Amino acid sequence: MNWIELRALNCLYINKKVKLNNTLVKSGEINYLINSLRVLDKSHKTIFTLDGYSEIYENDYLDNYNGYEAFLSDHGLLKPQLRFEESDIKKLMGLKRDMDTGNLEPLRQQIIKNEATVRVVSLMFFKNEKYLLGKNALIDAIKTLLQIEKLADDKDQQYKYVLECKTPKCIILCENIDFLKRPTIFRSNNIELWYAGGKNVNKLDYVDTRGLSVYYSCDWDYDGLFIIYPLVKQKIPSIKLLTPNGIAKGIEETEHNSKWTIKDRNINGLLTRHQQGILKKLIERDQWIIEESNDLLKILN
Known part of the structure; x- marks a missing residue:
């Protein structure tokens, strides 16, 4: 609605x-x-x-x-011409809560420093780089809540977002932005988080892992495993895919758009035997595992 x-x-x-x-x-x-x-x-x-x-x-x-x-x-958003979707309002309310708790401050500073575009912010918070295009009222609302004056409109993104910590023990590259909005738990465990923007992996040609172990956290769906992860692996050959511990959800039930369209469960040998078993069950049951449903600390341990 x-x-x-x-x-x-x-x-x-x-x-x-x-x-x-x-x-x-x-x-x-x-x-x-x-x-x-x-x-x-x-x-x-x-x-x-x-x-x-x-x-x-x-x-x-x-x-x-x-x-x-x-x-x-x-927040001065209630206007006669307002047409926000209910899901948009919930998203804005979530942004406000994260701003109030300080969870979004590191990300907000990087948005300003990197002169993030509408497409980047759209991908961060709506998981679709085109969602915000043409939705000026919603863009203005996000800028108001994030206390940001402007967003750039270029399409060539050559920077990543990093949740830094003082003495990192490892790096986790995240497919989605959600974990970077929870700084306390990862910083207290000396884990550095990266976000490159889903499929936008060309910038990873220039990364310096500083000799740290690098892991990949993603949605366990067709896009995350069959498209994005192989691209990431080409850029960072040493990266290791994290085995999920989140609860699987039905693809149709959650109205998810990334559907299983391939039966090659090996993904060119990129999965361990245990991971192949998980993937096999997901495909057979038409399910997926949402990245943010995982407990990354337990996975690493």
Whole structure:
């Protein structure tokens, strides 16, 4: 749902009716409430409530809406033309929490130092370098929450992001940015984290590992294992793939886009026998393991 739908559902709760518009006509959520739950109905120009709507709204929607509205209002983001998706609002709320705890400060400093682009920030926080393109209101919201004046718009990214520690014992190259947002646990264990940006591995031609052991942490899905890891291995031949300990999730169940389309489970000999066994089960069960669901410290130990 986007904010227009969320606001309409709240308006229905308060006023018992709302004016029909094109967004609401196409809304899957509202059509579900009309056709399946039968707690809403519509005429040519109006959606109106039926018996049972208030109870369902209070149980399933009200607390979330109040939280979203308060957050958007408190940070000057609640504007008449707002069309944020609900997932975008949740992401912004997460950014704010990480800023308040200080977890994002090292990453924020590197974003400023490296003059990060919209594509880089999009890949960091939305796992898709094109997600933010053209979404100026969402870009402005992210800049506001990160307290950053501007983002560059070039496409050629030749730098990596590093969560440094004073006396690193090893380096972990992460496919996604999430672990770099948790500085305390890794710094206290003398682990340096790198983030290069998913498939954007050409910059790894120039890295200096300083003689440290290097490990690779990734999503155990088709893209992470069959595309990105072999590219990384070409750039850093000594790198070792970490064996996941996270819980596998169904690809369809999580609406994940990286699907198993190949049955070569050896990946040109890049996996250990144990890792091949894990991969075999994931493919057979149509599952994947999300990188951030792993406990990296336990894996290393």
